[in-house]
Amino acid sequence: MKTYKQLLVVGVVLFGLLSFTLPSESTTYKCMIQMTNYTGESAYVVVSLINPKGDYEETLSVQGDDDEWYHDISEWWKFYGKKRGNIDAITGATIAGGARNISIIAIDDSKIDAGYSIRFETAVEDQEYYTKDVAFPLTSETVKSKQEGTGFIRYVRIMPN
Amino acid sequence: MTISIWRYSHLALAVSSFVFIFLASVTGIVLAFQPISEQIQPYKSDGFDTVSLAETLSVFNKAYPEVTTLEIDTNDFVSASVISENDKNLNGYFNPITAEFLGKKIESSKVFQFATTLHRSLFLKGVGRFFMGLCSFLLFLIAVSGAVLILKRQRSIKKFFAKIVNDNFAQYWHVVLGRLSLIPIIIITVTGVYLSLLKFNLLPESNMSQSINYEAITERPKQDIAAFAVFKNIKLTDVKSVEFPFSSDVADFYTIYLKDKKIVVNQFTGEVLSEINYPLVTLLSTLSLNLHTGKGSIIWSLVLAFASINILFFIYSGFAMTLKRQKAKLRNKLKKHKCEYIVLVGSENGSTIPFANAFYKQLLKAGKTAYITELNKYQTFKKAKHIIVFTATYGEGEPPTNANTFLQQLKNTEQLQPLSFSVVGFGSYAYPDFCQFALDVDRGFTAQHAHQFLPPFKINDRSLEAFNQWVSSFNTASGLALHIPQKKLVAPPKRTKALQVVRKTEVKTNPDNTFIVTLKPAKNLRFNSGDLLAVYPENDYRERLYSIGKVAGNIQLSVKHYANGFGSNYLNSLQQNTVFKARVINNAAFHFPEKATRVLLIANGTGIAPFVGMLHENTSKIDTHLYYGLREQESLIVYKYDLDVVLKNKQLHQIHLAFSRVGNTKYVQNLLQNDAVFVAETLQNNGVIMLCGSLAMQKGVLETLNAICETQNQKPLRYYQEKKQLKMDCY
Numbered sequence: 011m012k013t014y015k016q017l018l019v020v021g022v023v024l025f026g027l028l029s030f031t032l033p034s035e036s037t038t039y040k041c042m043i044q045m046t047n048y049t050g051e052s053a054y055v056v057v058s059l060i061n062p063k064g065d066y067e068e069t070l071s072v073q074g075d076d077d078e079w080y081h082d083i084s085e086w087w088k089f090y091g092k093k094r095g096n097i098d099a100i101t102g103a104t105i106a107g108g109a110r111n112i113s114i115i116a117i118d119d120s121k122i123d124a125g126y127s128i129r130f131e132t133a134v135e136d137q138e139y140y141t142k143d144v145a146f147p148l149t150s151e152t153v154k155s156k157q158e159g160t161g162f163i164r165y166v167r168i169m170p171n
Numbered sequence: 172m173t174i175s176i177w178r179y180s181h182l183a184l185a186v187s188s189f190v191f192i193f194l195a196s197v198t199g200i201v202l203a204f205q206p207i208s209e210q211i212q213p214y215k216s217d218g219f220d221t222v223s224l225a226e227t228l229s230v231f232n233k234a235y236p237e238v239t240t241l242e243i244d245t246n247d248f249v250s251a252s253v254i255s256e257n258d259k260n261l262n263g264y265f266n267p268i269t270a271e272f273l274g275k276k277i278e279s280s281k282v283f284q285f286a287t288t289l290h291r292s293l294f295l296k297g298v299g300r301f302f303m304g305l306c307s308f309l310l311f312l313i314a315v316s317g318a319v320l321i322l323k324r325q326r327s328i329k330k331f332f333a334k335i336v337n338d339n340f341a342q343y344w345h346v347v348l349g350r351l352s353l354i355p356i357i358i359i360t361v362t363g364v365y366l367s368l369l370k371f372n373l374l375p376e377s378n379m380s381q382s383i384n385y386e387a388i389t390e391r392p393k394q395d396i397a398a399f400a401v402f403k404n405i406k407l408t409d410v411k412s413v414e415f416p417f418s419s420d421v422a423d424f425y426t427i428y429l430k431d432k433k434i435v436v437n438q439f440t441g442e443v444l445s446e447i448n449y450p451l452v453t454l455l456s457t458l459s460l461n462l463h464t465g466k467g468s469i470i471w472s473l474v475l476a477f478a479s480i481n482i483l484f485f486i487y488s489g490f491a492m493t494l495k496r497q498k499a500k501l502r503n504k505l506k507k508h509k510c511e512y513i514v515l516v517g518s519e520n521g522s523t524i525p526f527a528n529a530f531y532k533q534l535l536k537a538g539k540t541a542y543i544t545e546l547n548k549y550q551t552f553k554k555a556k557h558i559i560v561f562t563a564t565y566g567e568g569e570p571p572t573n574a575n576t577f578l579q580q581l582k583n584t585e586q587l588q589p590l591s592f593s594v595v596g597f598g599s600y601a602y603p604d605f606c607q608f609a610l611d612v613d614r615g616f617t618a619q620h621a622h623q624f625l626p627p628f629k630i631n632d633r634s635l636e637a638f639n640q641w642v643s644s645f646n647t648a649s650g651l652a653l654h655i656p657q658k659k660l661v662a663p664p665k666r667t668k669a670l671q672v673v674r675k676t677e678v679k680t681n682p683d684n685t686f687i688v689t690l691k692p693a694k695n696l697r698f699n700s701g702d703l704l705a706v707y708p709e710n711d712y713r714e715r716l717y718s719i720g721k722v723a724g725n726i727q728l729s730v731k732h733y734a735n736g737f738g739s740n741y742l743n744s745l746q747q748n749t750v751f752k753a754r755v756i757n758n759a760a761f762h763f764p765e766k767a768t769r770v771l772l773i774a775n776g777t778g779i780a781p782f783v784g785m786l787h788e789n790t791s792k793i794d795t796h797l798y799y800g801l802r803e804q805e806s807l808i809v810y811k812y813d814l815d816v817v818l819k820n821k822q823l824h825q826i827h828l829a830f831s832r833v834g835n836t837k838y839v840q841n842l843l844q845n846d847a848v849f850v851a852e853t854l855q856n857n858g859v860i861m862l863c864g865s866l867a868m869q870k871g872v873l874e875t876l877n878a879i880c881e882t883q884n885q886k887p888l889r890y891y892q893e894k895k896q897l898k899m900d901c902y
Contacts, residue, residue: 038258040237040254040417040418042417049369049372050370050372051370076284102260102262110414112239112240112252112417113260114254114258114259114260116258135296136296136297167417167418169418171237171254171258
C-alpha cells in the first residue's frame, strides 16, 4: 500500500517536471519601457510576439489591468479578444507619462533569428493609439539593445536576464 | 438689492448644476471610505518612521537578485517590484526593514472603481470630465455666494459664527451646516478644478530635464550601497519612489523621487549626479490630489464625507426654502388703482406673507376692494384710503430685502387722497432690535402726515394670539368683522414628546388661582430652564406656551388658572400619572448665563417658574438676586419651599418682594428704582438681567431700567441689550 503511494508521488512529480521542462527552451529578458513626458492618463502598453507572416503569435506583456479598456487597443483586441487567454501573470499597471516600467518577458529561443518580431502598442484615454510605437525584428543582436519609440514610448531597453 | 443679487446667483448656480453636484456628492461619500479602507490594512511596518533609505535599499538588494522599483504610498505602505530567484516578477507590499514580502497590492473594489469613474467623468470620458470640472467650479461659486449671503445676514465678519435663531428647519440648518462645511467645500472644489485643469493640460508645463555628463561618470571609488552618504541621510518617510538601475552599466543609476525633488545617484560610487526640485505645478498637484481624495488621512476623509453629506442636505434644504418662497408669492384679483385697501408686505424669507395674505383675503371676503404687494412696490394708488403694512425686520433693525427702498419711496410718492395707515411688525424677542423696521415705517407714514389708524403692533414669533388681538382691534376701529381662519397659519403639532404628570398643586388653596404642575419626560429629553413647553389642549393647531423651570430633571410649570382659559383649564384637568403629549421649544436666548459677574432675575406672578429652575441649576453659585412682584404674602406659599432651598444653598443670594395688594401698592420696578445704583453697577460690570412675566410688567421694568442706565451709566438700555446682558420672556 505504502509503496503504491510512494510510486504515485514519484510519478506525479516526474510527470510535473517533464511537462514543465520540456517546452521551456525559452529565455527570460528584462525589458524596460521609458515613457515620454506626455500629459494625460497613464498609458496601456501591450507587448506582442509577431510571426513572420505579420500576425500576432503571443502576448508577452500587458501594462494596464482594467480589461474594460482593452478593446481600445483595437489591433491587439482582434487577436486577444476572441480567445481571452489567461494573462494575469503578465499583467501590470498602466505606465504614466515620464515614468518607466521594468518587466520580465519570456521568449522561446526558437523565435530568435527566425523572422519573428516584437511589437509595443500604446494607447491613452482620449489620446492617440499607436499600433507600432516600437517594433523590431527579434535577432540575437536586438535582444540586447535600446530601441527608440515613435509615440508615447521614448525608448525600450531589452537584455537577457 | 445686493442681497437679492447674491441670493439669485446662489439659486441660479444651484439650479443649473444640482444634478451633477448630486451625483458627485453621492459618489464622493462612497469614495471617502476608500482611503479609510486602505489605511486600516496591516501593511504599515514597525520602524518605518526611523529607517533610512540606505538600510532599506541594501536589504532589498541582498534579498532579491534584482529590484526594479520601490514606492511608498500615502498610507506609508512600502511596495516594490522585484524579480525573484525563478525569474518571476513579484509585485506587492514589502517590509522595508526585512525586505519580506507582505502581500499583494490592494485592488480597489468594483464599487470604488465604479464610483471613481462616475465621480470624475460620468462614464463619458473627456466630455464628462469637463462637466464635472465645470460643476466643481460652479459649486465653488455657490460656496462663495453662500458665504457672502451669510456675511450679509450676520452684518460683519466678526459675527460670521454668531448664533442664529432657529425659526425654520431647512433655513436654520442650511446656514449652520453651511458655515461649518464652507472651508472643506471650498477646498474640495478648488482642488477639483485644479485636477480638471491638470487633465486638460491647461496648467503651465513643467520642464524637468536633467543634464548629466555621461562622459564623467566613473565606477570608482566603489562603495557598498549601505555606505552611500546620500542614502544614509534620507529617511524612508521622505521618499516617494525609487527607480533602480536597469543594468550594471555605469550609465544606469538610481533615481530617487523625494517629496520635493528628484535626485539621480551613481550606482557604484553613491555620487549625486543630478538634483532637480519639482516645479510648483507638481507640488500643487500632489497636494490637490491628497486633499481632494483624503488619501493618507482617515480624519480628513471623514471631513470630506461629512462635507459631501452636507452638500446633499443643501440641495434638499435649498430647494425646500425656494419652494416655500414661491408659495408665499403675492397674487391679486383686482387692479391696483381700483382698490381702497392696500396691504403692503415686507418679508425676508416669506414667513410674514401667510399673515398678510390671510388678512388680504378676508378684506376681499368682507366685500372690500383690496390689493396686496411688496413694500418696495409702493407707488401712487389712485383710490387708496387704508394702508396696512405687515413687515418683518432683518438682521439688526434693517428692512427686509423686499422693503429696503420703501422709506425713500414713501418720501417721494404723493397719494391722491388722505390716507390712514396701520403697521404690524413681526419679529422675535431673541433679537435686540425687535420689530425696529416696523416702527421706522410707522414713523415714516406719520412724517407724511398720514393718519395713524392703529398704533404700531409687534408680534413675537408669529404668535397667532397676538395677531388675532390686532385683528380684533382693527375690527373695532374699522367696524369690519374680519375673522382670520387659523388653520393655514399654524402647522399642527409636530415633534411632540410624552410627559407624565408627577404632581399638581390645588388651585383652590391659592389666593392667585395659580397652580404648579410637575411633569416627567417619558423618554430622555433635553431641555433647560427658560425653554418653552407648547401644549395642545385639543390636539389641533392651537398651542399654548409655558415657560419651563427644570427642577430635579422634571419640567415644572407655573400656571395661572382662568375660568375660560384654554390652556390653563386643560393643564388643571390633568390627573396625577396622566401621560400627555407636548413639545419643548428651545429658547436659547433665555437660558441662565453660564458665566456672569452677577445675575438679577426680575419676575411677576407665574413668571417665576423658569427662575425657580435656573436657581436650582446655579451650581457655580453666581451672585444672583431675585426681584419678584406678587399680590400678597400668601401668593408666595407655593414657591416657598423651592426658594428656601436655593437660599440655603447660596444659589440665590437675596429676594426682594413687591406686593401689589398690600398696604402701599408696590411693583417690581419700584424695587429696582430703590436699588438703582446696584442695578447700574451690575450692568456696568457685565452682569445679566433676566425678565419674565406679564407684558405690563415688562413695559414698566424696561422704562425704569432705561432711566437707571441713562442717569447712572450715561448709556441707553439698548447698549446692554445688544451685548446680550438683557434677556426677556414675557407674555
